[in-house]
Amino acid sequence: MLAATAALPAQELEQPDGARVVRAYFDDPLVAARAVMSLDALESEYEKGYIVLRGTEEDIETARQAGMRIVEDDDYVSVTLPSEPPTDVVEGTIAGFPCYRTVEETYASAREIARAHPGLATWKWAGRSWKKRQRSTEGYTLYVLRLTNSETRGPKPVLFITAALHAREYTTAELALRFAEHLVASYETDADVRWLLDHQEVHIMLQANPDGRKQAEEGLLWRKNHNTRHCRSSWAGVDLNRNFDFKWGESGTSTNECSMVYRGLSAASEPETQAIQTYMARLFRDARGPNDGDAAPSRTSGVVLDIHSHGRLILWPWGHVHDPAPNGRALQTLGRKLAYFNGYRPLQAIGLYPASGTTEDYGYGVLGRASFTYELGTTFFQDCRRFESSILDDNLESLLYAFKVARTPYRTPAGPDVRDLSLSNGASTTGVAAGTAVTLSAIFDDARYENGNGFEPTQNIADGEYYVDVPPWAWRRTANTMHASDAAFDSRTESATATIDTTDLAAGQHTVFVRARDVDGNWGAVSAIFLHVAAAEPPPTDDDPTPTDDDPGDDTGNEDDDPEDGEGGSCVVDENSVCLHDARYDVRVTWLAENGRTGAARAARSATEESGLFWFFDPDNWEVLVKVLDGCSLNDHVWVYGASTTDLGYTIRVTDTVTGVEKEYRNEPGVPASAITDATAFPDGCRPP
Numbered sequence: 001m002l003a004a005t006a007a008l009p010a011q012e013l014e015q016p017d018g019a020r021v022v023r024a025y026f027d028d029p030l031v032a033a034r035a036v037m038s039l040d041a042l043e044s045e046y047e048k049g050y051i052v053l054r055g056t057e058e059d060i061e062t063a064r065q066a067g068m069r070i071v072e073d074d075d076y077v078s079v080t081l082p083s084e085p086p087t088d089v090v091e092g093t094i095a096g097f098p099c100y101r102t103v104e105e106t107y108a109s110a111r112e113i114a115r116a117h118p119g120l121a122t123w124k125w126a127g128r129s130w131k132k133r134q135r136s137t138e139g140y141t142l143y144v145l146r147l148t149n150s151e152t153r154g155p156k157p158v159l160f161i162t163a164a165l166h167a168r169e170y171t172t173a174e175l176a177l178r179f180a181e182h183l184v185a186s187y188e189t190d191a192d193v194r195w196l197l198d199h200q201e202v203h204i205m206l207q208a209n210p211d212g213r214k215q216a217e218e219g220l221l222w223r224k225n226h227n228t229r230h231c232r233s234s235w236a237g238v239d240l241n242r243n244f245d246f247k248w249g250e251s252g253t254s255t256n257e258c259s260m261v262y263r264g265l266s267a268a269s270e271p272e273t274q275a276i277q278t279y280m281a282r283l284f285r286d287a288r289g290p291n292d293g294d295a296a297p298s299r300t301s302g303v304v305l306d307i308h309s310h311g312r313l314i315l316w317p318w319g320h321v322h323d324p325a326p327n328g329r330a331l332q333t334l335g336r337k338l339a340y341f342n343g344y345r346p347l348q349a350i351g352l353y354p355a356s357g358t359t360e361d362y363g364y365g366v367l368g369r370a371s372f373t374y375e376l377g378t379t380f381f382q383d384c385r386r387f388e389s390s391i392l393d394d395n396l397e398s399l400l401y402a403f404k405v406a407r408t409p410y411r412t413p414a415g416p417d418v419r420d421l422s423l424s425n426g427a428s429t430t431g432v433a434a435g436t437a438v439t440l441s442a443i444f445d446d447a448r449y450e451n452g453n454g455f456e457p458t459q460n461i462a463d464g465e466y467y468v469d470v471p472p473w474a475w476r477r478t479a480n481t482m483h484a485s486d487a488a489f490d491s492r493t494e495s496a497t498a499t500i501d502t503t504d505l506a507a508g509q510h511t512v513f514v515r516a517r518d519v520d521g522n523w524g525a526v527s528a529i530f531l532h533v534a535a536a537e538p539p540p541t542d543d544d545p546t547p548t549d550d551d552p553g554d555d556t557g558n559e560d561d562d563p564e565d566g567e568g569g570s571c572v573v574d575e576n577s578v579c580l581h582d583a584r585y586d587v588r589v590t591w592l593a594e595n596g597r598t599g600a601a602r603a604a605r606s607a608t609e610e611s612g613l614f615w616f617f618d619p620d621n622w623e624v625l626v627k628v629l630d631g632c633s634l635n636d637h638v639w640v641y642g643a644s645t646t647d648l649g650y651t652i653r654v655t656d657t658v659t660g661v662e663k664e665y666r667n668e669p670g671v672p673a674s675a676i677t678d679a680t681a682f683p684d685g686c687r688p689p
Helices: 029-038 057-065 103-116 170-186 191-199 210-217 271-283 328-342 359-365 384-407
Strands: 020-025 041-043 050-055 069-072 097-101 121-128 141-147 158-163 201-205 303-309 313-316 345-348 370-376 417-423 437-445 461-468 480-484 493-501 508-518 527-534 577-580 585-592 598-600 611-615 622-631 637-644 649-656 662-667 676-682
Touching: 020 057, 029 050, 029 313, 029 345, 050 057, 057 069, 097 103, 097 170, 097 384, 103 121, 103 141, 103 170, 103 210, 121 271, 141 170, 141 271, 158 170, 158 271, 158 384, 170 191, 170 201, 170 303, 170 370, 170 384, 191 384, 191 508, 191 527, 201 271, 271 359, 303 359, 303 384, 313 328, 313 359, 328 345, 328 370, 328 384, 359 370, 370 384, 417 508, 417 527, 437 461, 437 508, 437 527, 461 493, 493 508, 577 611, 585 622, 622 649, 622 676, 637 649, 637 662, 649 676, 662 676
Parallel strands: 158 201, 158 303, 303 370, 313 345
Antiparallel strands: 020 050, 020 069, 041 050, 121 141, 141 201, 313 370, 417 437, 437 493, 461 480, 461 508, 480 493, 508 527, 577 585, 585 598, 585 649, 611 622, 622 637, 637 676, 649 662
């Protein structure tokens, strides 16, 4: 393979708009970052003390006004041109850059993912490029790669990713494709990936500007799409990241067709922009009000990421004004969390001047979804060594976190992370026999934020919990408490443990979900680990079994096999259950608040044969009444009735311990509960136990 710095055989076009190349020296790295966001920066290795800009005199004056010292660099080239055309080109990759796949190879790789993993991946049509719209043989269809376990039911929280919207940014499409490949390759071995694809979904538009990308693959620093009706002489096209239908044309754009930030003739005039907006509208309904100051509800799900290069930045709305977005505080918290994993600078997306019609402003402004821009690396044609050694791994971790918090991105990032999960006795690798006590260990960490641009508040850990096989947000789940290793949760980073009883776990693989909460009540992102339970040895058999009871017709050795011999069922009274009708019916209640808090209701001790009461927070305040009534003489059923005095969410579960039939009744959080009337609950309940 060629070295990653080998260049492409094509020649650079003339500088657009009479632009020239300069070095802009800076004293304040924040000024440099904002210049990279606003101006046409060719290089952003801040460690050198300068950035390389290509711009008009007006652009260069903007940099001067921001305090940067300008030095001409007329000899600068963005790549090192070889003396001869490259001959050792890796098939399917960009010449001189064997780590980056071409548009065609990107599509082929995505199709192969869908073919090899039909239960996890779908390759979906999303629209047509500008050239394809003109019926040109050179144009492309736009596709989205959707990843989720198709066998698990929805609706599911969504992470939506676009890449290569600006054609010349080589790292972006490859990172997005590698992320997809990592997810499907790790599904069977990584518990976090497993639960993410089982319970959530990611949609990735790997090549959002394929026409323009083909120009860039020839070695041109092509930014826009390839709409040749604009700027026919050289830099044709429209800047797609100034073309979205939110605050279009207000600031930071140009009406000059040859400008790098040409906004187009109208909002969403370009078919690529239309395809993205249409696809996003299918994924997300509008969660904000009509006014600029309307915030999305804190429970809103969904994350939108637009991956660009370069500058090593994580950006969030607004970009068209200096004012923070209505959900700005929560966006900043998530931005600083995303930046923790890649070490990038987290900033609101406003540079030396505003920019309107951008992707992240559209995702948040129109749909109310938590929207971010990644700016990868230090240049457009990033060398493969740096991509493979740092950009890839660091950003895969960041993307995985964005996927984790897609259920509640305005809430979850404020809570502690769970890291360094482990199980004793080889339970996560070789497995343990059923009945083995397994120690679960974890670190709860509330301080994982990138504070390069201000400091994110952190809090002490308050508690943690784990769940087996059922995630915390599911209705039928059981929370198990974890304890501080030093006996007290009193710092921002804590070690915690719990003992998992595997006695009742079936043989096979189980998923242990873990989460932690800080003293402000914020639950953090879930992390998971696999727990393997080995099949039990079969019990010894007796070739000549002899009945052990007094019933000559019963050859099982168990007096209780005949239902007529028993009295009542097998319900066992504890603090969370009511046992009715001679312990035949086990009644339990769990509660759920709008902020995600949950717990088991307590049973009042005043239960009768037919009814019971439950309380949540105060034993003198009985919120739920459940009655299990004998309706056998009327319609051959045992009936269930219920009432409550709360608008908390709850689940009432009534189990016939004789037949195993279970009935469940629910109320959603924040909704006044209606009375339960079920006169056909248990059709077999009229049989004697």
